[in-house]
Amino acid sequence: MNKKTNYSYIGIALVILVFGIIFIPKIMDRISEGDIIRKESRSDFAKEEKGKKSNLVFIENDGVKRKVPDFSFTNQDGKLITNADYLGKVYVIEFFFTTCPTICPRMNANLVQVQNTFKDFENFGVASFTISPEIDTPEVLKAYAEKYGITNPNWHLMTGEKEAIYKLANEGFYIYVAENDTIDGGFEHSGNFALIDKNGFIRSRIDEYGNPIIYYKGIVSETEKVDDDGVKEEISALKEDIKLLLNE
Incomplete structure (x- = not known):
């Protein structure tokens, strides 16, 4: 494997590392604060099978x-x-x-x-x-x-x-x-x-x-x-x- 290829892998690894440092804490904050649940629960509900009888x-x-x-x-x-x-x-x-x-x-x-x-x-x-x-x-x-x-x-x-x-x-x-x-x-x-x-x-x-x-x-x-x-x-x-x- 040549040096150029090694540099490419190193570059990709750095991008992944930076993404994790910047964005993962923000995502965790949204989850802990309930934002994802509040904003996306309606879309989850919309994806549920409609017309299905409940057990009530x-x-x-x-x-x-x-x-x-x-x-x-x-x-x-x-x-x-x-x-x-x-x-x-x-x-x-x-x-x-x-x-x-x-x-x-x-x-x-x-x-x-x-x-x-x-x-x-x-x-x-x-x-x-x-x-x-x-x-x-x-x-x-x-x-x-x-x-x-x-x-x-x-x-x-x-x-x-x-x-x-x-x-x-x-x-x-x-x-x-x-x-x-x-x-x-x-x-x-x-x-x-x-x-x-x-x-x-x-x-x-x-x-x-x-x-x-x-x-x-x-x-x-x-x-x-x-x-x-x-x-x-x-x-x-x-x-x-x-x-x-x-x-x-």
Whole structure:
């Protein structure tokens, strides 16, 4: 091997060495700071196989898959919203009220965190139904949305006839709501979320015994992990399952 060839190999080695010194630390910094994960996770998600059914189960009654009942209410912008507006979207259901002094602020803070996770997906939404429609007018709901940082155009905070809302909660979703003057806020209701697929069916993961969990606990945050009563957070599970349904 002549000297000229040796010099060529030495030159190539020097180029590789310089590349490693300059660029590898920068790449490691991006990974440690989460930049690559944040910026490239959407492209990774886009590469996943579309149209593939997830392992999330359908919630059934007597062998019949439960679907979101028909509804029609007014949102925070004064626009009429129906269940048809959510077709083709994966979305989360909740029942709340703006003057709630206990669990609602925690529920909606968690939902805003979920919203921000899926901010780049046009087919993700949330349906929030007030159980205090006399107070929660569209104007009140609009102010509430601004206060909590609700920006997703598919997140509708809805108000309407109380009887229709309570029927939707108690009979349509079996998510308990009721008036109760003896407790703070004057209402009692579940802190659970329901997850809906693109075709309007209620879906969930199964527990360790093979039974559907049906609802996702919405009060405990991901950062808390477990509350004072030993209840574990399910927001991380909800986000994982939203991603699965978005990919169906």
